[in-house]
Amino acid sequence: MGNHTEVTEFILEGFKEESKMQAVLLTLFLIMYIITLFGNAGMIIITSVDSHLHTPMxxxxxxxxxxxxxxxSVITPKAIMSFASGNKVITYHGCATQMFFFSLFGTTEAFFLAVMAYDRFTAICSPLLYYTIMSKKRCVSLMCISYLFGFVNCCTQTGFTFSLSFYGPTEINHFFCDVPAVMKASCSDTFVNExxxxxxxGFIIVTTAVIVVVxxxxxVTTILRIPSVKGRHKAFSTCTSHLMAVSLFFGTVFFMYAQPGGMSSxxxxxxxxxxxxxVIPMLNPLIYSLRNKEVKEAMNRQFRKKGIAL
Known part of the structure; x- marks a missing residue:
């Protein structure tokens, strides 16, 4: 191993143009993170306080x-601090923690999007049984199952990745501790890990994507059988926001994790x-609020209660 020693920290290289665009990246990431926090917090508040939105969806x-x-929050604050200070160092344990929670929340979100597709399927294809099928108990169970799959994946990915050998100084060609980037920084054979x-x-993405597609x-088959154009439009309008969110999430994640070329680029x-x-955590609340009539009406009701004209 020569003079190399086992690492206690990594260097996140970030973007190659970072020295020239540090201020731009800092501004962009900061603005997007603020919108993410306020947008999603606003969605949580409006769906909690408005009784009309106390439904499974x-x-x-x-x-x-x-x-x-x-x-x-697992990724962006650390990136913002790196852009602001120029300090690209992350500790070994900090990197493992970031990877663990990133994998946990990312995997859980994939299953959540699949569960939401099943929810829309039940609402449109079995409307009379909707509240019986999607009972509060079942909704909580589906949420817990999503987190369980996320926990299994994050434990597996983090455990396998940090069982590899790393000898310093080690640079990671990324702006956070993503699994492929950390694996490429290892001096071990990563064939099994890959x-x-x-x-x-691939199993997680394909399985959840199949649930969404089916x-x-x-x-779509049910909507096309609705005789009135207005009825078809109303039924499909409840799904468009979710379809947009699903397309953005699965399209980008598939590129990174479910095809062999993702490691080589x-x-x-x-x-x-x-x-x-x-970007996607920032866009999700905007997609669901701007394209969802019920959310906009709920926002109007809350603003009227406060005496604010929207």
Whole structure:
């Protein structure tokens, strides 16, 4: 090993252009993080205080907003501090902790989006049984199962990755401790780890995506059978926001984790990572509020109670 010693910290290289664009990146990340916090916190508040939104759909939406706050907060504050101070160092244990919680919340969000697709399937295809099927107990169970899958994946990914050998000084070609980037920084053979990453993450992404596709296949078939154009439009309008969120999330995550090329293109991977770690948590509350009539009406009701004209 020569003069190399076991690492106690890593250096997050971030973006290659960071020295020239440090202020720009700092501003962008800070603005997006503030919008993420206020947007998702606002969604949590409005779905909690407005009794009209105490339904299974908004129970999941509220918890999705909570996940997005946690998901973004694992990554963005550290990146902002690095851009502001120029200090790119993260401790060994800090890196493992960041990876653990990032994998936990990211995996849980994938299952949450699948659960929300099942919720829409039940609401449109079995409207008379909707509240019986999607009881409070079942909603809580589905939420817990999503977190359970997230916990299994984060333990597996973090455990396998940090069982590798790292000898300092070690640089990670990323702006946070993502599994592929940390694996590439190891001096060990990562073939088994890459197989585990591809198999486990591929299984999670494909399984949740199939649930979404099958659910929406039945939804579209049911909507097309509705005789009135107005009825079809109303039924489909309840799904468009979720479809947009699903497309953004699964499109970017699939590029990184469910296909072999994701490991060989770290620079493109960093750009894609910005979307699913920073941009998507910011966009989700905007998508659900701007394209959801019930949320807009609930916001109007709350503003009227406060004597504010919206």
């Amino acid at each position: 908004y129970f999941f939406l509220k918890n999705l907003s909570f996940l997005d706050i946690c998901y973004s 197989l585990v990453l591809l198999a486990l993450c 659910s929406y296949g039945y939804i 770290p620079n493109r991977g960093k750009v894609v990572s910005v979307f699913y770690t920073v």
